[in-house]
Amino acid sequence: MDQNLLIAIDGPAASGKGTLARRLADYYHLPHLDTGLTYRAVAHRMIEHGLSLDDAEQAADAARKVDLGNLDKGALAAHAVADAASRVAVFPQVRRVLVEKQRAFANQPGGAVLDGRDIGTVVCPNADVKLYITASPEVRAGRRLRDIESRGGSARVEDILADIVKRDERDSARADSPLRPAEDAHLLDTSEMSIEAAFRAARAIIDGVLAKRDTAS
Ligand SMILES: Nc1ncnc2c1ncn2[C@@H]1O[C@H](COP(=O)(O)OP(=O)(O)OP(=O)(O)O)[C@@H](O)[C@H]1O
Ligand SMILES: Nc1ccn([C@@H]2O[C@H](COP(=O)(O)O)[C@@H](O)[C@H]2O)c(=O)n1
Secondary structure: OOOOEEEEEEOOOOOOHHHHHHHHHHHHOOOEEEOHHHHHHHHHHHHHOOOOOOOHHHHHHHHHOOOHHHOOHHHHOOHHHHHHHHHHOOOHHHHHHHHHHHHHHHOOOOEEEEEEOOHHHHHOOOOOEEEEEEOOHHHHHHHHHHHHHHOOOOOOHHHHHHHHHHHHHHHHHOOOOOOOOOOOOEEEEOOOOOHHHHHHHHHHHHHHHHHHHHHHO
């Protein structure tokens, strides 16, 4: 990619935005940041140190210690960490610290792909392409279950669904940077799409934007 390309991907829990972000980053040869991991890292540190998830200042301190180059996906994958992440993510102090780190990543020469909840609206409002990925809660819960089972685990789909709905509500209702599509985001409902089909649809959108940019220059 010889031109700068910044791709912002948002969507609710387990919508497939991370899978798509990784595929697109690979295809367009761009670095990728899963910003959910940064909130998870804050929550993980709070849990490890026995700190209250309601303490905004301690959470902001934990956010200052987050190292984007050292996010251990395996350690941060636990269900309890995801839930705790959505609790610390309501604090503006935490968001300020993490958004600054995320913007530094986004602004590297050549561009990047970032996925999260507020990338198109807050972190990268000037992104070249914004995608908002969604799927019905039932489809998302089913995908998450298959994901867990494929790694040898087990869970009840009703519990996963309840968890997804609760997390989406918290993420959408918070005052600072709630989950919502940016006005100029391209919406992609993948409920009826395979990973491959979603990837093709996203590429068609991005290639369309790049072609328009080439024509304009
Ligand atoms: N279009 C699709 N069709 C079928 N399965 C999919 C699709 N997209 C993603 N998946 C699967 O759904 C699961 C959740 O996807 P993924 O982890 O990418 O979601 P996410 O939005 O990044 O989740 P989170 O918000 O928890 O980080 C994964 O197992 C992934 O392989
Ligand atoms: N840009 C973001 C990304 C994530 N969050 C919060 O973190 C939680 C965990 O995110 P995952 O993508 O790893 O599931 C999520 O529920 C959000 O509360 C955020 O606020 N902003």
